[in-house]
Amino acid sequence: MFKSTTVLGIIRDKKAVIGADGQITFNNTILKHTAVKVRKLYKGKVLAGFAGSVADALTLFERMEEMLERYSGDLKKASVELARLWRQDKVLRRLEALLAVLDRENALIISGSGDIIEPENKIVAIGSGAPYAQAAAYALLKHTDMDARSICEEAIRIASRICVYTNDKITILEI
Numbered sequence: 001m002f003k004s005t006t007v008l009g010i011i012r013d014k015k016a017v018i019g020a021d022g023q024i025t026f027n028n029t030i031l032k033h034t035a036v037k038v039r040k041l042y043k044g045k046v047l048a049g050f051a052g053s054v055a056d057a058l059t060l061f062e063r064m065e066e067m068l069e070r071y072s073g074d075l076k077k078a079s080v081e082l083a084r085l086w087r088q089d090k091v092l093r094r095l096e097a098l099l100a101v102l103d104r105e106n107a108l109i110i111s112g113s114g115d116i117i118e119p120e121n122k123i124v125a126i127g128s129g130a131p132y133a134q135a136a137a138y139a140l141l142k143h144t145d146m147d148a149r150s151i152c153e154e155a156i157r158i159a160s161r162i163c164v165y166t167n168d169k170i171t172i173l174e175i
Contacts, residue, residue, distance in 0.1 A: 006129030007049035011122035012148040022169035042068035051127035052097030087114040129163035
């Protein structure tokens, strides 16, 4: 499991939202409070967030953007091809990161071991605070009428109160 972040993505009512805390740590030291760990890709139609090494994640964002361009924005196809490339390429294979990607219909987690996970509940969560944020988001989805953005923000705030590698300086993107 990657320490030092919480990234949460949710699809609700045909809206996709991804959010992340802003804390960057090195061992037991906080280096930054306001990092941005989420991006819009492919003409603003795909949301992506990362957990793990920043340099590795930036490389993966670039590769994901290339795959989205190659497959005309088809998130599932682009994700499969990225996972395949990530697993087979000698340089990419060493990258230490996880990606959470969403469009308005699909929510996926992609790993370097070739895993592509598509949760049934349209919630993706990665990083050390992921279990807390995911549990909070699931409860809020099930028991409230809150919109996706509000759920994402509140769930990450809840995680920030539990996980020492997560703070409440949250960046949220929406499509």
